[in-house]
Amino acid sequence: MSLDTVSILDGSTFVVSDRRGDLDATPTENHGLFLEDTRFLSRWVLTVGGIRPKTLSVDEQAYFKVQFFEAVTTGTVYVDSHLSVIRRRSVSGGFQETIELENHGKDPVDLEIKLDVASDFADLFEVKDKLAKVGQLYSNVDDGTITLGYRRDSFVRETVIKADKKGEVRADAFVFQVKIAPQSSWSVGFDVLARGRRADIEDLEAPRISTALQDTARDRGLQEWIAGAPRLIATWDPLIKIYRRSLVDLAALRFETGIAPGALPAAGLPWFMAVFGRDSLLTSFQSMAFVPELTAATLRALAILQARKEDPFRDSEPGKILHEVRLGEMTAFEARPQSPYYGAADATMLWLIMLEEYERWTGDTDIVRELEREARAALAWIDNYGDRDKDGYVEYERRQDTGLDNQCWKDSWDSIAFADGTLASTPRATCELQGYVYDAKHRCARLAREVWDDPALADKLDKEAEDLKRRFNKDFWIPERGFFALALDGQKRKVDSLTSNIGHLLWSGIADEEKAASCVKHLMSDELFSGWGIRTMASSEGSYNPIGYHVGTVWPHDSSFVAWGLRRYGYKAEAAKICRAILEAADLFDGRLPEAFGGYPRTKTSYPVEYPTACSPQAWATGAPLLVLRTLLGLDSDGKHMIIDPAIPEPLGRIELLNIPGCWGRMDAFGRSLAAHED
Amino acid sequence: MANESSEEIAGRKWHGGNAPGLAGVYGRLRVTVGGKPIATMVVEGTYVALIPDVSGPADATVMCADEDVMRKLFAGELNPFIASMRRLARIAGDRGFGTRVMLGLQVGSPFAPGAGIGDMT
Numbered sequence: 048m049s050l051d052t053v054s055i056l057d058g059s060t061f062v063v064s065d066r067r068g069d070l071d072a073t074p075t076e077n078h079g080l081f082l083e084d085t086r087f088l089s090r091w092v093l094t095v096g097g098i099r100p101k102t103l104s105v106d107e108q109a110y111f112k113v114q115f116f117e118a119v120t121t122g123t124v125y126v127d128s129h130l131s132v133i134r135r136r137s138v139s140g141g142f143q144e145t146i147e148l149e150n151h152g153k154d155p156v157d158l159e160i161k162l163d164v165a166s167d168f169a170d171l172f173e174v175k176d177k178l179a180k181v182g183q184l185y186s187n188v189d190d191g192t193i194t195l196g197y198r199r200d201s202f203v204r205e206t207v208i209k210a211d212k213k214g215e216v217r218a219d220a221f222v223f224q225v226k227i228a229p230q231s232s233w234s235v236g237f238d239v240l241a242r243g244r245r246a247d248i249e250d251l252e253a254p255r256i257s258t259a260l261q262d263t264a265r266d267r268g269l270q271e272w273i274a275g276a277p278r279l280i281a282t283w284d285p286l287i288k289i290y291r292r293s294l295v296d297l298a299a300l301r302f303e304t305g306i307a308p309g310a311l312p313a314a315g316l317p318w319f320m321a322v323f324g325r326d327s328l329l330t331s332f333q334s335m336a337f338v339p340e341l342t343a344a345t346l347r348a349l350a351i352l353q354a355r356k357e358d359p360f361r362d363s364e365p366g367k368i369l370h371e372v373r374l375g376e377m378t379a380f381e382a383r384p385q386s387p388y389y390g391a392a393d394a395t396m397l398w399l400i401m402l403e404e405y406e407r408w409t410g411d412t413d414i415v416r417e418l419e420r421e422a423r424a425a426l427a428w429i430d431n432y433g434d435r436d437k438d439g440y441v442e443y444e445r446r447q448d449t450g451l452d453n454q455c456w457k458d459s460w461d462s463i464a465f466a467d468g469t470l471a472s473t474p475r476a477t478c479e480l481q482g483y484v485y486d487a488k489h490r491c492a493r494l495a496r497e498v499w500d501d502p503a504l505a506d507k508l509d510k511e512a513e514d515l516k517r518r519f520n521k522d523f524w525i526p527e528r529g530f531f532a533l534a535l536d537g538q539k540r541k542v543d544s545l546t547s548n549i550g551h552l553l554w555s556g557i558a559d560e561e562k563a564a565s566c567v568k569h570l571m572s573d574e575l576f577s578g579w580g581i582r583t584m585a586s587s588e589g590s591y592n593p594i595g596y597h598v599g600t601v602w603p604h605d606s607s608f609v610a611w612g613l614r615r616y617g618y619k620a621e622a623a624k625i626c627r628a629i630l631e632a633a634d635l636f637d638g639r640l641p642e643a644f645g646g647y648p649r650t651k652t653s654y655p656v657e658y659p660t661a662c663s664p665q666a667w668a669t670g671a672p673l674l675v676l677r678t679l680l681g682l683d684s685d686g687k688h689m690i691i692d693p694a695i696p697e698p699l700g701r702i703e704l705l706n707i708p709g710c711w712g713r714m715d716a717f718g719r720s721l722a723a724h725e726d
Numbered sequence: 727m728a729n730e731s732s733e734e735i736a737g738r739k740w741h742g743g744n745a746p747g748l749a750g751v752y753g754r755l756r757v758t759v760g761g762k763p764i765a766t767m768v769v770e771g772t773y774v775a776l777i778p779d780v781s782g783p784a785d786a787t788v789m790c791a792d793e794d795v796m797r798k799l800f801a802g803e804l805n806p807f808i809a810s811m812r813r814l815a816r817i818a819g820d821r822g823f824g825t826r827v828m829l830g831l832q833v834g835s836p837f838a839p840g841a842g843i844g845d846m847t
Contacts, residue, residue: 244812351822355832386807387807
């Protein structure tokens, strides 16, 4: 998010304003009140005596509420005002806002206070791509209430705005003529209710209550969330701030689907406040040692929405785990396929991996039994549909033009390219997908053996995984460059770019030891390691661009998984080096890592360069410091006990993580960096 | 429960039968049309039937805007997400169960025209 905007959110409802608190959406300013992928309010502009107040400070009290302190000035150099404005806003199903004016002068003031309102009811895709509306906008005034609406056939969305003081109510504004005595104040409260697809049901089930009451409950809920997570003690002070920021942002991104108990992490603000299979699963992995309940909710919700039939428009195939769900107009009228869209080639394997990871960490075998049918369907998808051409590897290719070109985590159009910059043909079998298959099959073999009482399936999966590993290490290896190909293209040619994807192979365990050693050298080289993290593509490659979305930027989550993979193969020092870089970057971002930042070398910049449209907070960037902590302390589970194997770099000193939840109950872990002579 | 059944509901005869996408799903789904309860869908694994009960226990309620929406939804012809977004149908109560049923019927439904075992007449 831009530094010029202020965002508050609650589930899929969020408000993006300028630092005055105004919403003034333009093609370049994505302000608004958003719910269910629709902008319910595009204009909310306060004037006092015809003047837009000047911001003095913004108090972001919690992820769901904010205060703006302002003064009504004449625009001169000096803030010579006797009139201050305080706007207090809290989001929930819309938002509630109190505007309070204080007259600090010795004389009474007569003022016109005006609040302009409007909504374009833009689908989030329309906001992003600047598209025009098809249906009809309307506005009604009735009994002091403004209703802004949009209708296209039965698709109806409305924003209902009420004030708690009488004034002139127009179709596009509330106007109040007030006199404020000296040393006195005047205030007005507004209730903005966004009526989405389930508005009539919510009217019956959940009467609207004041945000003051909700805020109390949410404040308490947030405190309980933080208290329920392990407590961190660290000698490197920024780590405390980064950890707390991650927990709070993860709390903010919690998203209740209504179809399964609990909340799963939404992908990120502002474009991705929706269910995303891959994002929720990877974030669940990162946060396993801290808030494992996120994983259970994620697994169950994604299981309910698992694909049941073939549908080319949605890239749906039986057993596949979804990529994305959207609820806006373009999806409702099938201009877009996200209802749900299944164009993710990795989410199915990641779901299986997380099922085993969750069981091993928490000891909850019930969920493995509960989801056995879905797990078997997911395993069947890998062989029946994931491997489209039966060459033994999972590959992807969209079925229709509305689908995604790239269905791996690097899902921008140009991410899968040869070293000379030529785009790879489809279908594309990216290397990390094969690693995920290997890992998923081995993990599910254990579940089949220990929980499902199906040793035949277990043996079959183990055998298939080892066969895959043997073939992969031959077919994907580029001996002349000493790393694994990014992918096999449609003609089964090795896509020879050096990318961060090879780090995911270490996480999965599919790489042979000696080949892993060569990959580690590349990962830690100046071409891939920028000094702030691992570049998505090495600076030596033809497509490299330090501000290219997936072809040169550093993604903190990507780096965190690379670090975890390095630990798996025993490269503790290298993992620690990456972890330290990520944490130092996080410190420079005031504790909140964006989804991506520029791949410029650290020798050139004393801070990580911002990527222009990066989401923040973004779930797996929020999760990155958590996986980094897990990596530094070497935390894992053998299904009964917590394993602790710390490797802490200077200057992080000592790290203590207390009350780590798991199948062992609660346990503490600590580690300290060793001086060179102790190492 | 028998493997075939038929009930007169909303002026039409509905035949119960096999719905392979509902394997492992069990429960009762109340059906309302235009706000009025008209039936209950009984789901017992891959067997599903509509019965005229409107007052017995139910795990969830599917609220359909009109009979045409109900017919398309139960035939697996209308994507339940699209129906929800367009306010044609909503699920209340145990939404996980209701969603499983609606998605499961998309795989194959005894209420689909030409389903053989259960054409609506």
